[in-house]
Amino acid sequence: MKAHHMLTATIILTTLFPVWGFVTQGMYTAAGINLALGFLWLVLKWKTIYWATPVLFLIVCMENALLPFFQISPFLALLSVVCGLASWDLHAFARRMSALKDPDLIARFERHHLMRLGLTLFGGLVLGAAGLTIHFRLGFFVAFLLGIAALLAFWYLIVQIAPAPQRPPRTTSFPRENQEEE
Amino acid sequence: MNSRTAFLLLLIFGFLITGLISLNGAVIALAIPLLVYLGIALWYSPTPPDLVAFRTLPLETVFPDTPVEVNIFLKNNGGDLPEVLIEDNVPEGLTVLDGETSRFLPLPAGEEIQLSYVVKGGRGDYRFTTLQVSYREGAGLFEGKIAVQASHRLMVRPRPRPLRSIPIRPPQTRGFAGPIPSRQGGVGVDFFLVREYQPGDPMRRINWKVTAREEQNLFTNLFEQQRVADVGIILDAREQSYGGSNDHLLFEYAVDAAASIADAFLRDGNRVGMLVYGAGIDTAFPGAGKIQHQRILQVLARAHLGSNYALESLSYLPTRFFPPHSQVVLISPLQPHDTEILITLRAHGYQVLVLSPDLIRFDAGQVAPNSPEELALRIALAERKFALQKLRRAGIQVLDWDVTLPLEQVVRQAIPLRPHLRRGMGMPV
Structure with missing residues (x-):
């Protein structure tokens, strides 16, 4: 299954990017801890412990948020977060696929999912890199307006996410043919 | 919002707040891939699908443990659904033998899928209701669940055991010919009385021996007319009668016996009604023929043990359900206070037959000799014997049924067939 191999690869890369950053700064202990964390992640994935990936992704995100403060390139943090x-996505996808047995159906799901995930991550990476590269100064008033707009957009997002009321079940007529007494 | 979405929002907030507090734009930039991921998932978030389903079963009514194939057809009349989990709610009590009751798949617009599985189950009235359909977009951040109606009913009826004609003699019969002696002279098999010859009497019915003693009159033999009768069967479904258990195996024997007895009476052409008395009152009004047979089996399929304070005693039995002076058959392990009510029923003119499955022997199993349990068993059996004796003295026919014996054998021992029927079956008279 392609998704499983890709999951292993992404776990390794998630760990290696900060390790590289720590090594370039001479922080070998932190690099070692990071490697141990990556190894633990792989073991827990192998043992199919489902809660491990979200927890370790959270730890990785927290760690990456700290990297810029240690003068480590934020691009490495961005790559690690991506x-x-x-x-995190492939782990959930693999878990959903574990219920399936039909290899053709799995391949169909995988193809569709990996293509969409690839495009999403590429888009996120490009925009994130642009965010790190492009710097410009804004006046206080413009920055304030942008902040308000960002807050409103976030509020709108949460409203969109809120569950919609469910429709009542559709009724169908009972087919009566082919029913006979034993 | 599911837990994954909440988790992603938490991370985004975390990056934003850390970046704002530390005035570090690089940390805020780390939130961008997550925001893109969330935004694309939101863009593709599915709307409630427009699904239509129907279910087919080759048989609607079966006997216990008969495999039945359930087919469900589901069509997507709405837009594309990237991930759909379809789960059927199999009624409790049915066992899935083969096939799949759930499926996870993409469902493009206009596509129809079929879900098939084979179930079997014990006696009962099973109702299939809805399918649970969970749908989500590819990232699994936004999902929903709807119930799609696909109703059907599967009735697993008790299987009646073959039982030969049960001789009964209710005080009142109906106008149609049948196997039950009606206490009226006419055309029949059994001798009834001798009366004076009346014009139109066939010559072969003249009793020449009696006529020879008289000088002028001729005498004719009359035979007892045989008619059909009204039979009301009462199945005791009170939990208390079965030791307070709501799934006692003895009740299944009682239900099978009720089905067998109803079958035997209906085969003889009688009008038979069924009343299940337990958690509530379930009835099949008196009737005859094959349709009535189906109705009775449906009532028995639904029968279950239950408790109802209003129906704890047989004194609330709706006796008006049965025509006056008809035959009443009660199938019950009997409770101590039931005897008085049955005697009252007999006094009201009903011909009462009690088939009592022996709960004490059934529950006792193998009791060690000379143990306290053996003494308790003997006392309980003596009490039961005394209660049944009391019923017999009141003119009630009682069949004490040890369920290890076939019902046919018990019925034949307690109610022997009338001689001409025994002759017809080649049995010793």
Whole structure:
């Protein structure tokens, strides 16, 4: 199954990008801890412990948020977050697929999912890199307006996510043919 | 919002707040891939699908443990659904033998899928209701669940055991010919009385021996007319009668016996009604023929043990359900206070037959000799014997049924067939 191999690869990459950053800064202990964390993640994935991936993704995100403060390139943090996001997504996808037995159906799901995930991550990476590269100064008033707009957009997002009321079940007529007394 | 969405929002908030507090734009930029992921998932978030389903079963009414194939057809009349989990709610009590009751798949617009599985189950009235359909977009962040109606009913009826004609003699019969002696002279098999010859009497009915003693008159033999009768069968479904258990195996024997007895009476052409008296009152009004047979089996399929404070005693039995002076058959392990009510029923003119499955022997199993349990068993059996004796003294026919014996054998021992029927069956008279 392609998704499982990709999950393993993304876990390794998620761990290696910060390790590289720590090594370049001479922080070998932190790099070692990070490697141990990656190894633990792989073992827990192998043992199919489902709660492990979200927890380790959270830890990785927290760690990556700290990398810029240690003068480590934020691009490495961005790459690590993108790979972590892919791991988190592929883990949930693999779990959903575990219920399936038909290889053709699994391949169909995988193809569709991986294509969409690839595009999403690429888009996220490009925009994130642009966010790290492009710097410009804004006046206080413009920044304030942008902040308000961001808050409103976030509020709108949460409203959209709120569950919609469910429709009542549709009724169908009972087919009466082919029913005979034994 | 599911837990994954909440988790993603938490991470995004975390990056934003950390970046704002530390005035570090790079940390805020880390939230961008997550926001893109969330935004695309939101863009593709599915709307409630427009699904139509129907269910087919080759048989609607079966006997216990008969495999039945359930087919469900589901059509997507709405837009594309990238991930759909369809789960059927199999009624409790049915066992899935083969096939799949759930399926996870993509469901493009206009596509129809079929779900098939084979079930079997014990006696009961099973109702299939809805399918649970869970749908989500590819990332699994936004999902919903709807119930799609696909109703059907599967009735697993008790299987009546073959039982030969049960001789009964209710005080009142109906106008149609049948196997029950009606206490009226006419055309029949059994000798009834001798009366004076009346014009139109066939010559072969003249009793020449009696005529020879008289000088002028001729005498004719009359035979007892045989008619059909009204039979009301009462199945005791009170929990208390079965030791307070709501799924006692003895009740299944009682239900099978009720089905067998109803079958035997209906085969003889009688009008038979069924009343199940337990958690509530379930009835099949008196009738005859094959349709009535189906009605009775449906009532028995639904029968279950239950408790109802209003129906704890047989004194609330709706006796008006049965025509006056008809035959009443009660199938019950009997409770101590039931005897008085049955005697009252007999006094009201009903011909009462009690078939009593022996709960004490059934529950006792193998009791060690000379143990306290053996003494308790003997006392309980003596009490039961005394109660049954009391019923017999009141003119009630009682069949004490040890369910290890076939019902046919018990019925034949307690109610022997009338001589001409025994002759007809080649049995010793």
